């Protein structure tokens with residue numbers, strides 16, 4: 516049966532959500548048209564670029580200046596060393612964060628660590644303590660994995676009484692995804708020989724913050740790596756050059772940068788960074804420590820705050836989804852404030868503990884709508900509504916904020932952040 520425009524425009528939920536077929540075929544085009552058309556027949560004349568040689572070669576490429584400014588979102592801070600810059604998620608496509616746009620979180624600046632003198636010590640409850648130079652680690656077997664990294668404080672303003680008006684990157688950009696290459700931590704721990712009573716590993720960075728976190732041995736032996744490369748090149752200084760701990764699916768804080776020491780222990784160290792901070796105050800007043808795994812989450816990037824809609828009609832709702840527990844199973848989107856939902860397309864790759872792109876066909880009728888997305892991961896965990904997330908924690912909680920988010924589009928196409 517031939518495809519008809521009508522088939523591709525099949526509504527699947529309220530607010531103009533359309534069947535995913537509308538994304539996969541040109542049905543939308545035949546039913547109204549997104550292309551500018553052939554009025555001018557410009558194809559017949561050669562563009563100016565064809566009439567003279569192009570620019571010369573270069574050692575390092577840059578983005579096209581006319582593609583617009585794409586920069587990390589950098590706050591102005593009273594103390595230069597501490598703080599964070601965010602990935603401008605709403606300006607990027609696909610799932611991989613270019614290295615220069617990976618978010619940064621430093622507790623006391625970026626140390627200048629020389630690979631020639633930097634060493635990684637593995638000691639504590641081991642058969643033989645080991646000291647690795649950078650060049651030693653370069654000789655070990657490597658593996659590459661595409662993994663997200665998210666600060667546990669990401670999206671923390673969702674707890675505020677009134678919705679903070681900011682771009683998707685401002686609100687959620689303590690999140691990036693890269694192809695990390697390095698040495699499996701289990702390889703190094705096996706070589707050191709783990710004592711039977713060992714249960715935890717304490718990681719320490721070579722920065723003046725002395726970032727120190729305790730990680731369960733089970734995580735270190737599972738899929739942890741000592742990352743040396745980021746999207747094909749040596750780690751950037753901001754990301755921990757020459758080496759960092761990289762714990763897939765775990766809160767960013769524990770992926771200690773400029774890693775210099777791993778101490779195998781029977782119990783956690785209860786360091787400053789895991790007691791005074793990075794612990795969660797629950798609704799009943801108790802504190803949850805070592806809540807390391809990042810929850811299932813999604814966020815709509817198109818449209819989002821700052822990217823207003825210019826005209827009614829067909830378009831794509833698109834965003835990112837991820838879970839610290841594994842792969843994403845599905846993302847549902849609502850265009851009527853949660854009254855009805857339809858399943859979005861996951862336009863692969865759909866990798867465990869990595870960002871996944873979702874897309875939903877949509878016909879905006881030009882009226883006010885509220886857009887939401889809700890992710891489910893392969894363990895069956897579902898992204899909670901904001902009310903459910905708030906109920907779990909005591910006042911002031913900003914960590915592990917994975918609640919459903921909502922964008923309101925008004926009749927003029929302006930997008931604002933709302934609580935639905």
Ligand SMILES: Nc1nc2c(c(=O)[nH]1)N[C@H]1C(S)=C(S)[C@@H](COP(=O)(O)O)O[C@H]1N2
Pocket residue numbers: 617618619620621622623664665666667719720721722724725726753754755766767768769770771772773
């Ligand atoms: N040594 C050290 N490691 C660190 C930090 C730090 O300040 N010092 N910040 C942590 C925090 S809170 C996060 S969210 C991640 C951020 O990694 P990125 O800057 O590569 O994005 O690094 C973690 N590792």
Ligand SMILES: [Mo]
Pocket residue numbers: 620665666667668767768
């Ligand atoms: Mo963080």
